[in-house]
Amino acid sequence: MSHHSHNEVHTIGYGVFIFVWLGLVVLTGLTVVISGVHIPKVAVLVALLVAATKSSLVVNYFMHIKYEARLFKVVLLMGIVTVTIFIGLTFFDVLYR
Numbered sequence: 709m710s711h712h713s714h715n716e717v718h719t720i721g722y723g724v725f726i727f728v729w730l731g732l733v734v735l736t737g738l739t740v741v742i743s744g745v746h747i748p749k750v751a752v753l754v755a756l757l758v759a760a761t762k763s764s765l766v767v768n769y770f771m772h773i774k775y776e777a778r779l780f781k782v783v784l785l786m787g788i789v790t791v792t793i794f795i796g797l798t799f800f801d802v803l804y805r
Contacts, residue, residue, distance in 0.1 A: 718775040728769045
């Protein structure tokens with residue numbers, strides 16, 4: 709296990725950014741194709757999985773979270789979990805009206 713200095717600068721080559729961008733384009737195309745499929749439960753599940761994958765690529769590479777300290781990643785994850793809980797509770801309220 710290697711320890712990274714806080715002053716260490718991480719550089720990502722253009723090739724990685726292009727590869728991630730192409731992945732995002734392919735995943736967007738997959739979302740469009742899935743939206744045309746008339747199997748509602750599967751289409752929604754696949755679309756949510758694709759959206760989660762795309763957002764993780766954007767956060768990790770374009771926002772450079774991949775190279776941040778573990779504490780920052782944990783705080784970010786706690787924020788995402790908190791927002792998810794609140795949105796989930798809102799859906800329960802709508803379901804039982």
